[in-house]
Amino acid sequence: MTQPIPVTVLTGYLGSGKTTLLNRILSQSHGKKYAVIVNEFGEIGIDNDLIVSSDEEIYEMNNGCVCCTVRGDLIRVISNLMKRRGRFDAIIVETTGLADPAPVAQTFFMDDDVRAWAKLDAVIALVDAKHLMLRLKDAPEAEDQIAFADVILLNKIDLVSDDERGKVEAAIRVLNPHAVIYPTKQADIDLGLILDRGAFDLDRILADDPKFLEPESDHHHHEHNHGHDCGPDCDHPDHEYTTSPHDSEITSVSLRGTEMNSDMFFQWINKITQIDGPDILRLKGIIAFADDPDRYVVQGIHMIVEGDHQRPWKDNEKRESRLVFIGRNLDHEKLTRTFAACHA
């Protein structure tokens, strides 16, 4: 069996710069060939056999689960593309500004064929730094896209003051504390930073987040890491936040613990995702099980959860469990209490 083709999902509200980024990906000479699935041929100014237009089409699965949706059009297009897989090295899926990223991502876990041929590499959200605060007030889709993303391009950074930029980053961090944020002008980014990230790859999960397992400080200062290009003269007024800048229902809950009882943890995570799955956008974590020499990594989308043993804990590593939920109406108290009950 040949290696599954990596798939990058590009989300972003209208005008955030998705087309500009796509044109960059298609025109730069990086030695890789991309098949691009777009909603409309529209403004992509490049003639390429491998740009395929596709109407976003949501399928509900016949299992009574409202959040178990997939993108039927993607199943078809990817099935057809895979008949000639030698033509390209990777696939990029561009979604419309109003799209919910979850069905796109779930397609790569719920459809057996797509799962065999392709693997989800990362969800990238483009954000218009100038207009994000307005969008967050009137467009729940914009919020979902940020909350769901692994990588966020904070685009049009040249159009905002440092003060505005600080506020926008803070707003993003409330929705999604662990995404990698790259500030860009005209979506100009080293493509190596955003493609082939393995964000859903259990072997690499959270590998770009070295702070993930570090002890949390007393205040909610989020470490300003991940390629943020602040220099020593960085004077962003706001790297710290405790309140939401707007009335969002999306929050994240970070859980931390010591060694867990594996039976109790699996029962708990299955139950939580069954009951609260529709509200859970993403979850990621590293778990230390008692009597288990290996780190256990877990990731999920809505009701889909998958996990695996990753590698042995190193001698100098503290055997600590950490789990992050991003979602709507998350019950912080319940999650904390029930997670704590799974300790060995």
Add this chain to the structure above:
Amino acid sequence: MPEINNSNFEVFVEYAGFLGDLPIFALADGTVQILATDNISIMPHNGLLSACLSLDGNKLITGGEDGLVLAINPHGEIHQIADLGDQWVDKIAAGPQGLVGFASGRSAFVVDGNSEQKGFTHARTIEGICFAPKGKRMALARYNGVSLHWTGLDAAPVELEWAGSHTGVTISPNGKFIVTTMQENALHGWRLDNPATGDGKHMRMTGYPTKVKSISWSAKGKWLASSGAPAAIVWPFTSKDGPMGKTPKELGSMGDNLVTVVCCHPSQQVVAIGYDNGMVLAVRIDDEKEAVLRKTGKAPVNSLNWDKKGVRLAFGSEEGEAGVIEI
């Protein structure tokens, strides 16, 4: 072991069969190979997505990434049926009296022997297409059911509803049953008690470990063979209620190897079965007697078709292995 003439085209074989008496292979890159005294190799499409044989067996109908719908004769001559521009034509069907049906996205078309074209637009993508035995109606599989359109009349279609995504459709040779493959691991069927209204009982055929991608009626429509399991699952359709309340036959059970394609013999109650390890088997349905026609290959078998007399079987795999087996 029967005699096999092997080829390797190194491209996904979309269709392997016989055009008239000549073996023909349609490949995903858009080439078509006709094996004759002087082999014919043509490239009618820039990317080929669908192919089927006309009912008289003398034309291969193809659809491509280039939006073209073409008919190819045994001399390799190409006749254009339609041009949909940059749309992918990934569903195609042939019917009686030279009817050709094809679909791209949410639009389907039927073209008759006089090149008259008629279109149908749906709210959701058309995923499967087939004709009723006399060609008066064309069935379109879609999200949440099937639409039965009249090919020659401007009358409203009959709608058959069942929740979920229907990815393919077939009508029994006697016109009494309509069966779809689904996105979930199941077939769904309707008994067409009253073809004018679509009233009739539902049939659920479940238990498959994977999606069913290939279905084939046996001679006279006695059985419906299907892929999607480690054996060909063959449902009885001889009684009024079809397979309801009956268990299917599991033919050619091969442990871990999944059946990827099935094709029933044109006159005998025999089914040819292709597997994901490249094996090809023929099994007599009544006594379940098996004959190995090809031991193994390097890729899943994607297409199997008998010639008209049922004495030769053409096969093609996902990685371009292809051949003709003389029985």
